Amino acid sequence: VSSHFVSVHPNAGLPNEFGEYDETSEHMSANLKEFVESGYANIVGSCCGSTPEHTKAIVDAVGGLNPRQRPEGNSNTILSGLELMEIRPDSNFINIGERANITGSARFRRLIKTGKYEEALAVSRLQVEDGAQILDINMDEGMLDSEEAITRYLKLVASEPDISLVPIMVDSSKFSVIEAGLKCLQGKGIVNSISLKEGEEPFRQQAKTIRRYGAAVVVMAFDEEGQADTVERKIAICQRSYRILVDEIGFPPQDIIFDPNIFAIATGIEEHNNYAVDFIEAAKILKVQFPKSHISGGVSNVSFSFRGNDAVREAIHSVFLYHAVRAGMDMGIVNAGQLGVYADIDPALRDAVEDVVLNNDANATDQLLALADTVRGVSKERIVDDEWRKLPVNERLSHALVQGIDEFVVEDVEEARQLAHRPIHVIEGPLMDGMNVVGDLFGAGQMFLPQVVKSARVMKKAVAHLVPFIEQEQLESGSIKTNGKIVMATVKGDVHDIGKNIVGVVLQCNN
Structure with a gap:
């Protein structure tokens, strides 16, 4: 991320109870070699606890490696707490x-x-x-x-x-x-x-x-x-x-x-x-x-x-x-x-x-x-409109997901499970239908991230209730098997991370 050169000078490990450093020259030089090979450093050296032996080992390990290429300045806004936040034009x-x-x-x-x-x-x-x-x-x-x-x-x-x-x-x-x-x-x-x-x-x-x-x-x-x-x-x-x-x-x-x-x-x-x-x-x-x-x-x-x-x-x-x-x-x-x-x-x-x-x-x-x-005073925080509780169970689940209401989701999911042929059908049916509505509203600018986060929490709670039934079904049918591994990744904390987690849950339930 940094558009500046990077200099790295590690200690020979942490000091022990006597204030001495125990990390060997071989271990330190191997770590620094991996760091430089990954393209992270322009200048390397050593600090507390190191000896001429450590320095020689570092030179031997990285002497023939290329330094980090300094990237062009990022024109996107970069902020950070403990985690980096990049604001892109499509954010x-x-x-x-x-x-x-x-x-x-x-x-x-x-x-x-x-x-x-x-x-x-x-x-x-x-x-x-x-x-x-x-x-x-x-x-x-x-x-x-x-x-x-x-x-x-x-x-x-x-x-x-x-x-x-x-x-x-x-x-x-x-x-x-x-x-x-x-x-x-x-x-x-x-x-x-x-x-x-x-x-x-x-x-x-x-x-x-x-x-x-x-x-x-x-x-x-x-x-x-x-x-x-x-x-x-x-x-x-x-x-x-x-x-x-x-x-x-x-x-x-x-x-x-x-x-x-x-x-x-x-x-x-x-x-x-x-x-x-x-x-x-x-x-x-x-x-x-x-x-x-x-x-x-x-x-x-x-x-x-x-x-x-x-x-x-x-x-x-x-x-x-x-x-x-x-x-x-x-x-x-x-x-x-x-x-x-x-x-x-x-x-x-x-x-x-x-x-x-x-x-x-x-x-x-x-x-x-x-x-x-x-x-006046009819705030969602204080007065709950229970009319939606009279809807069919699939519509209740959709409403709960869109509104981020988790109070009744377990009992509604259980009712839907008993009506469904298989527990996985509750996820693939009413729960995914509800999340599709959330996605459409978010895409249209009629929902914002805090509401999507609440919807995802409701979805997680609903799926958690169904997982034991899905596992029991697999155990009874003898169909427990692995279909291989799927690796999915998104930027942590990005809005797509929510969708990735939901997809992961659905895939897990389809083992």
Whole structure:
């Protein structure tokens, strides 16, 4: 991956209890030879515990081998936590988990302010489990030492592999806090954010510092005159920022993420009615002008007018993303566990939200407000609609997979098994039918990765119930045999990894 030369100087093993090194010259030189033959190194040497004998053995082992060829610079965006994340032109929308934000999550704020940092880790862990591919972390609070808080929290995050495997977005309005956070990252993260708010010189200095730390950067559409609220201003500020970053500082275009400002709509103020459209149009233009850079934003901002009505807010988020992603928005700060499925929004609510998001009707806000009173509090998190439980079992299984509901899946799979001729038919029939629906919705941009992750968990639970019956059937029939080996591989954590795992389960059951 690295476009730089690589130098390798290993120790002669780990020190023993006496502080001495036991690895032989033969073993060390053999390891280094394999490393060089694999094309990993340009310069090799030795370090602690090595002797002239070790050095001679290394020279003899690698002296005739070719050094690593330095690759051309990768024009894709590369981020990392413990695991590498490559954002390619064909990558799907990237979810940035928003809940580890002291200004946006009451629970997280309470835990941090009371010093319960270890408990606060559960917030970030849940975001990753729900499908967040990047974690946004913000400690901006007037009564808190934000630099100390973000340092303490990020060090704890680094000690939790199931959290720190994803890249970190260090989020603060204070650059001193951002720099404190950057010092704690063990991979390549993102800074959120810098802007031209205070003029070009502070912008340059901050950008140079971020470049020195090797991070990517979110650039707000914000200048000396304030936040950009029209398409024209958004584009002009982003163009000016890009010119400074790329032409003057040498910032890689692929490490620039524009945030053209997502503002609240349906506020009752006429000037705000076109805010979502302005963002969508700006994203479309920016993506054409700067194809290697990215477009992001805080999605929950768009629905702020309906704070307290989760059902309407989730509908607004889904509809907004449906259109913004098509326009070029390729990542966004979201609550990964509360993204609704576009196709499953009540049609009347979806139409009303569409009119507000796209500013189709001067009366759209009033119409949505009237409808909002009828769905207030009807959140998927709190009230479960059990009407689908009356459907035939195959349809229930499909519904459970699409919605990511695992509560009834074992009893439904058992019912389907008893109706089927063979247990494998449940997998090949209703379960795969349901996953096909998930795939179609995902491909159409009506589902996002967190929902697909939930669907895959339901599928895994369903198959786990069937496996013992399949194995028993094979045992009784004497048909246990191997049909050879199939090796399948995908990039770990990529969306295709989910499908690969499901295919693997199905193949395993067909032995």
